[in-house]
Amino acid sequence: MAIIKYLYLFVFILLLSAQISLGQASWDARKINSSGDLITVFFTSDNRGWVAGDEGYLAYTTDGGRNWLQYSLPTKENINEIYFRNDDNGYLAAGKKIFITKDGGATWLDTRIYDPKEFRAGTPEFLSVRFTDKKRGFVIGSVLNKSGNVVDSLVLQTDDGGESWFRVIVPTKQELFHLDFSGTSHGWIVGDGGVILHTDDRGEIWKMQNSGTNRALYNVCFYPLGRCVNSGTVILTDAEVSGTEGYAFNGHICIREILAKSAERKKHKSW
Numbered sequence: 001m002a003i004i005k006y007l008y009l010f011v012f013i014l015l016l017s018a019q020i021s022l023g024q025a026s027w028d029a030r031k032i033n034s035s036g037d038l039i040t041v042f043f044t045s046d047n048r049g050w051v052a053g054d055e056g057y058l059a060y061t062t063d064g065g066r067n068w069l070q071y072s073l074p075t076k077e078n079i080n081e082i083y084f085r086n087d088d089n090g091y092l093a094a095g096k097k098i099f100i101t102k103d104g105g106a107t108w109l110d111t112r113i114y115d116p117k118e119f120r121a122g123t124p125e126f127l128s129v130r131f132t133d134k135k136r137g138f139v140i141g142s143v144l145n146k147s148g149n150v151v152d153s154l155v156l157q158t159d160d161g162g163e164s165w166f167r168v169i170v171p172t173k174q175e176l177f178h179l180d181f182s183g184t185s186h187g188w189i190v191g192d193g194g195v196i197l198h199t200d201d202r203g204e205i206w207k208m209q210n211s212g213t214n215r216a217l218y219n220v221c222f223y224p225l226g227r228c229v230n231s232g233t234v235i236l237t238d239a240e241v242s243g244t245e246g247y248a249f250n251g252h253i254c255i256r257e258i259l260a261k262s263a264e265r266k267k268h269k270s271w
Contacts, residue, residue, distance in 0.1 A: 032059055032068050042082035044090075050105065052079035052092065060105060073099065073108060081178075085131040089162070093126040093139065100162065113156060113165040119143060122151050127177055132184040135161050138168075138203060140189055142175040150175045153191065157203060170197055170206045182222040190217035 032038070036054025043049035049065060052058045056075040059068040077095030084090040092099040092108065099108040114124055122143040131137035136159055143152040153176050155168040170176075176191035189197040189206065194213040197206040211217060 030065060030068065033070060034059070036078075039079060040081050042084060042090075044084050044087050044104070048104075050082045050090075052082055052094075054078050056094065058092070058108075071105070071108070074110065075099075080127045081129060083129040083131075085134075085137065091129045091139075091162075093129050093141070096123055096125055096144075098126050098139065113139065113158075113162075114167070118167055121145065124154050124156075126154075127175075128179050130179050130181055130187070132181050132187070132202060135159055136184075136202060137162060138179060138187075139165070140176040140179050150192070155189070155206070168203070168206070171208050172197065177217065178219045180220050180222050188220045188222075190220045192216045196220075 032051065034053055034057045036057060038051055038053040038057070040053070041049065041051045047064045048060070048062055050058065050060050051068065056073045056077055056079060058071045058073050058079060060071055061068050073092075073094075075094055075097055077097050079092050079094045081093040082090065083093070088102055088104045090101045090105060098111055098113050100111045101108045122145045125141045125144050126139055127141040129137065129139050136157070138158075139154075139156040141154040142150045143154055145151045150173075152173045153170055155170050155176065156165045157168050158165045170189075172191070172193075172195050174192040174195045176189050176195070176197075178191075179187060179189040181187040185200055185202050187199045187203055188209075189195075190211075191197075194211040194215055194217060196209040196211045196217065198209045199206050
């Protein structure tokens with residue numbers, strides 16, 4: 001899990017750096033009072049952002065990162081991802097817990113989004129969150145047994161803005177690390193064992209795609225101009241294409257896919 005932690009943080013920082021590099025010539029170090037690793041960062045505006053990491057550490061800034069204040073959460077679970085679907089509604093994927101805010105982070109509530117009766121074989125672990133619109137969203141991760149071993153994959157879906165969630169069965173039992181969407185219809189989930197799941201119908205059905213590797217894929221991202229990094233070697237690619245570039249990567253390799261506008265290019269099944 002250490003690779004995942006550093007990779008997530010490095011990805012977000014590098015992408016943020018790329019977005020603002022034209023307006024900022026250099027970076028200044030800022031001290032944050034965290035004894036553990038910082039794993040994830042998310043900004044809802046130029047000034048307001050959040051950073052989180054080991055043992056439930058969460059901090060926020062209201063001045064573009066010049067100063068950070070810690071927010072105390074009632075958990076020692078590692079926070080794997082911060083995600084806001086708008087300025088007010090945000091989610092913390094924190095191991096076996098999900099924290100939700102509806103007031104821009106002024107308060108975070110520990111919220112159970114699953115029915116324990118559906119998980120008699122283990123306990124859900126939450127790793128990534130995405131919404132495609134105001135109503136439809138997904139939480140992914142794994143199901144852990146009492147020994148902490150992965151026994152199944154986890155995909156939860158909401159169609160009412162997070163008021164209720166239901167489980168979606170997918171064609172793998174591997175741990176799922178990260179997901180992203182290109183638009184509202186096309187989405188990808190990556191996970192252990194080189195797993196890539198794809199949907200082209202807003203998450204109604206998820207199908208396996210061939211990644212060409214059996215290594216764990218820790219992150220997937222889609223941008224109009226593709227940017228990809230991995231730990232050890234930085235891969236930063238800008239390409240003028242008539243569509244969207246997507247990347248799935250682990251600590252050693254980057255797999256690229258181009259979603260062109262033509263129907264033929266959209267039919268591909270592998271990376």
